[in-house]
Amino acid sequence: MPIPITIPFAAAAVLLAAALYTDVRSMLIPNRLTLSFFAAAIVYRLVDGGWHGLLQGALGAAAGFVPLLLLYAAKGIGAGDVKLFGALGAWIGVPAVLYALMYAILYAGAIGLIIVLLQRPMAKRMIAAGLTFLLQGGRLRRGQWTAWAEGGRSFPFMLAAVPGAITAFLN
Secondary structure: OOOOHHHHHHHHHHHHHHHHHHHHHHOOOOOHHHHHHHHHHHHHHHHHHHHHHHHHHHHHHHHHHHHHHHHOOOOOOOOHHHHHHHHHHHHHHHHHHHHHHHHHHHHHHHHHHHHHOOOOOOOOOOHHHHHHHHHHOOOOOHHHHOOOOOOOOOOHHHHHHHHHHHHHHHH
């Protein structure tokens, strides 16, 4: 069954694509991105559905924001990821953002497991070389990705969030 292309779906896709780009390049999701998309979602919800639409947007934002705030408090993710899921929830609503969040956490766990399994010097160099090849032209250079691979502690959460959202949208 094809996904209906609606304004909220299109906005969510643009938000996720922009966040993926910035997160992979700099391990940051800018406030101007998340806050502008959040504000646009609230305005859209109010215009499209009145007070009920505004309430639905606020509930969606809370559903995306609150669970990730707990992960942020445990130092599992960055604050940009928390704000991103709040903005995403404002656009797509409670059920969709919770499914996207669930799948993103599952993908993040799989990525984390792969990183743990590949914590050998040769694997670190291969990961760094592969990422360098994929991200040619980005601001992060081979030395920065090598340092990331050798640290083995974190990765851009958007590498899990985007596939998680796609999986949620397709189900």
